[in-house]
Amino acid sequence: MAPLEHGNTAHLLPNTYKQIIASWLTEDTPTFDYGGFVVGEDPKTATLYAKSPGVLAGVPFFDEVFTQLGCSVEWHAQEGTFLPAAKPIAIATVKGPSRNLLLGERVALNTLARCSGIATKSRRLLELVRKAGYSGILAGTRKTTPGFRLVEKYGMLVGGVDQHRYDLSSMIMLKDNHIWSKGSITKAVLAAKSVGGFVVKVEVEVQSEEEADEAIAAGADIVMLDNFTGDGLKASAANLKKRWAEKGRQDNVEGYLCNDIDIISTSSIHQSTQHVDFSLKIDH
Structure with missing residues (x-):
């Protein structure tokens, strides 16, 4: 930023x-x-x-x-x-x-x-x-201290990093519990898009390239590659960007240092x- x-x-x-x-x-x-x-x-x-x-x-x-x-x-x-x-x-x-x-x-x-x-x-x-050599976005997470979020998010801004999301109303982030509760990634994304409209971005946490493909196809704006190994994450990020760019779609994915990855989101900025x-x- x-x-x-x-x-x-x-x-x-x-x-x-x-x-x-x-x-x-x-x-x-x-x-x-x-x-x-x-x-x-x-x-x-x-x-x-x-x-x-x-x-x-x-x-x-x-x-x-x-x-x-x-x-x-x-x-x-x-x-x-x-x-x-x-x-x-x-x-x-x-x-x-x-x-x-x-x-x-x-x-x-x-x-x-x-x-x-x-x-x-x-x-x-x-x-x-x-x-x-990383040129993408570095962001802090919502894992802030209850009652002290404003101060901690403000500190991130002064330090020069992005917010990821400030609170539950800032962006729709669908994690494993959302997906399991709804039944599938596609169903969860479609439900989120129906209430978020064009204003609120939808991010989906995925565990594999196949899940990322499903999320993107359903209309997710951002996919988070969660719990990938370093080399596996870089390869998957490159594959996804190439595959979906060829279909006229560009999406943000998060992870470790690799410029195929657009955003790194970490709680290490504000925890401990x-x-x-x-x-x-x-x-x-």
């Missing part, structure tokens, strides 16, 4: 993300703020430090946490920038009442760390496949991903 204009990434977010952040703050302080009683509301300045290397991602979420708490944030690094962080780097200044700085600290840091970790892994994997380490310290 094309690089994002990092100054405009906040414009991607729905207004509902502010409600999500409000719920996070409520979760973190459901009753009494004992620490806030200790520090009071004297105006203070805090510095945000990046303490490990990574791509900075999640700026709008960090900003909104502190906006809701009546604090201001001034950034010294841009969203999408790689932070070398061989030693702690000051990347933002946060100003506000002591109590509110501490109320937002952990919520903001956790979000920034997770989002930046996903952006970092996304960019590294994208650089790896490009170096290996190491976070980028940040800390927020009140100046003294």
